[in-house]
Amino acid sequence: MDVLDARIVANRVGNRRRRVLEAMDVPRSFGGHCHKEVQESLVAQSSSSKSDQFTWKSLWALTVPNAVKTFSWKACYEALPNKENLRKKKVLEDTSCPFCLREKETLIHAIWDCPAAQDMWGCNLSPFQKCSWEVFSFRELFERSIYSFDKDKVELLVYVARAIWFRRNKTLFEGFFTHLDEVFYGALKALAEYKDCQQMEFPHNSSASNLNQNAHRAVWCLPPSGFIKINWDAAKIKADAHLAETIAALGEVKFSTEAGFFDAICEWDATKVVADINSEPPYLSNTSHFIENIHMEKLRLRSCLFVFAPREANLAAHTLAKEAICNKNYMCWLEDVPSNISSIVFREASVSLDP
Structure with missing residues (x-):
């Protein structure tokens, strides 16, 4: 042989x-109960109020795909279907975390506090290894990060947070387990790729199809x-x-x-x-x-x-x-x-x- x-x-x-290879896909459906919860939150507290302006301006100014911004915005409003939110909607009764089996699964637990999530934040590739904040919501985590880190690091944080959430969903609903280093590297790589795509310059006479082909060229x-x-x-x-x-x-x-x-x-x-x-x-x-x-x-x-x-x-x-x-x-x-x-x-x- x-x-x-x-x-x-x-x-x-x-x-x-580094160079861009791909763009993240945009999820099209988050569930009816999540949509309703966002509407209720907007009635109770407008995202355009003066006290929130810095937070939301910082979020929407991030150089990340709209799917990541939307995820972060929903996470700040606790509008993602973790077990605790589903219990409040009377969808299920058991709120125990499916990974650590010790704490109830709130959103911040799934993304930040759970040992499975902490392993991700502390992996070899992570610049957040020494970050041991005690926070009680994703919004608090995001607001603390924009005051503590530069813009690039905040962008990586929300990208990784979304990757952790998607890894959790794939493991629970598809039985597909992805190694934490691979997930973190994928987020790191996709973020750098997206940023480079934003900086690509195309001739003004390029057709839409040509621009699309160039943007997705590996x-x-x-x-x-x-x-x-x-x-x-x-x-x-x-x-x-x-x-x-x-x-x-x-x-x-x-x-x-x-x-x-x-x-x-x-x-x-x-x-x-x-x-x-x-x-x-x-x-x-x-x-x-x-x-x-x-x-x-x-x-x-x-x-x-x-x-x-x-x-x-x-x-x-x-x-x-x-x-x-x-x-x-x-x-x-x-x-x-x-x-x-x-x-x-x-x-x-x-x-x-x-x-």
């Missing part, structure tokens, strides 16, 4: 901005500060594609440990391999042996994320892997760029780094 893999390693430099982006990103792909000769990608994944984790990259993000364009590696044991596929070895190697790292990237965002590694089929010799470049992918790397660098 012959499997050829290609890897591209990148490190984030300083505080330079491109490579820098990893968070302190992390190494390893982009890789595999070219198969005698192995099936899925097996080839899995064997290459094992090689990437070993490469990371041998090179001393103890905080790594492994990114590639094989959806099924990503799903297999991020799934819970037992591993029942024909690649289970390699998956188990990947997790054994992963224990040697401090933090290692396995993330899917569209082909367009993994083009350099994909091109290098295809070229490797025609070359039987082992080749390695350090602080240099192979000539056959130089144009791709330089183009990605030009859109991933600020001038």
Whole structure:
């Protein structure tokens, strides 16, 4: 069995901005009881009152998608369907948190106080690790953050809060569990991508369809500060594609440990391999042996994320892997760029780094 893999390693430099890949989807329905609760809240307290102006101006001025602003606004008005709110509406009786099973599930508990949420806020990627505020509502959390943090950090806070809420819903209603580092990285990445999209300049004569295609074009982006990103792909000769990608994944984790990259993000364009590696044991596929070895190697790292990237965002590694089929010799470049992918790397660098 012959499997050829290609890897591209990148490190984030300083505080330079990363490139946008995608925009968050906008939820269309929050439930009738939530809509009614917002209306009741608006009658009791107008969001345009003088005492609230700074809070709402700060919220609507954030550079985040409208879906995140809407989520934050509803959360400030306690208008999301947590168990305590549903009890008040006589929808259910049991208000115990489905994760910690100790406290009743209020909104601030689900997003901030619950140990499951605190694990998210304290993960390796989080700048909120030392933030141990005792707050009693999401609005209090938001108002305290706008007085304590700069705008970028507040934007990350509301993005992560929404990600925690959506992770809670996926776990409860779909039985789909996502690792906390992956959720936080996804929020961090999506926020940077959205900001860069807002800064993209298009010719005035561009059609709406062209603008839409450009806005959703996937491109490579820098990893968070302190992390190494390893982009890789595999070219198969005698192995099936899925097996080839899995064997290459094992090689990437070993490469990371041998090179001393103890905080790594492994990114590639094989959806099924990503799903297999991020799934819970037992591993029942024909690649289970390699998956188990990947997790054994992963224990040697401090933090290692396995993330899917569209082909367009993994083009350099994909091109290098295809070229490797025609070359039987082992080749390695350090602080240099192979000539056959130089144009791709330089183009990605030009859109991933600020001038």
